[in-house]
Amino acid sequence: MKAINHDNWLLPDAGGKGQVADAREWRDAFLSIRLDPAVQPEVARMFEAARGGMLYGYYFQPLLAMGLEQCYRVLESGARARCALAGLPVSCADSQGKPHPLSFGHNLRALAKQGLISEADLKRWQQARELRDWVAAPEHQAALTLEHGVTALSRAAELLGRLFRA
Incomplete structure (x- = not known):
């Protein structure tokens, strides 16, 4: 993690693992993920906040971790x-x-019982619950990469899309 100052605040943060040198590649990786329009607007706004945090994580790595935490919220x-x-x-x-x-766990069980979440998706939803806690641990935040962010955001978009289409 870099110490932000007047000279480096718009420069890439090389402190994280797996950092890409090309800002366009980083940007496009997140902007290519689409959220189903069936997802409720307030949830979609939260999704965009998660995406924004991850996007700007290119310039300040802790924002990637914050975006990932937001993704699970x-x-x-x-x-x-x-x-x-x-x-x-x-x-x-x-x-x-x-x-x-x-x-969260209670809500997932209720949705699965009603047939609104498939068995296969329920496992992914439960993994998200566990990852939410893992990402919040300070010792894990510096290890997060572009791939972590893209995977989490893509999976969230898929799960939310199927949930709100059910």
């Missing part, structure tokens, strides 16, 4: 939004009546 929000569309509960009330969101 997008999946969690997408699952919650799809539950709501299907009329499935997305929260439960505590003893004082205050609502609390149901967990």
Whole structure:
């Protein structure tokens, strides 16, 4: 990770592993990923924030990690939004009546039970849950590469597209 200053803030961050020298290649890798228009607008906006973080990770590597973390939050929000569309509960009330969101895992199980997530996709959704925690660990963030970002964003686009088309 570079220390940002007036001279280097628009220069590539060579601190990450697997860094590409060509900004166009980095840019095109992320901009080529398409999100299905069936995905709800608020989820699509979160997806674009994840893409933006990863894109600008070319200039400052921690943004790639932040974009990856956001990518997994997008999946969690997408699952919650799809539950709501299907009329499935997305929260439960505590003893004082205050609502609390149901967990990502709970929402995934509910969607699978309703047939809105296939068995094959359910495994990928569950992997995303695990990767969300892995990416957040500081010792893993410096090891993230363009390939990690592209794979995560592509997979998120695929999973969300199938979920909102179901």
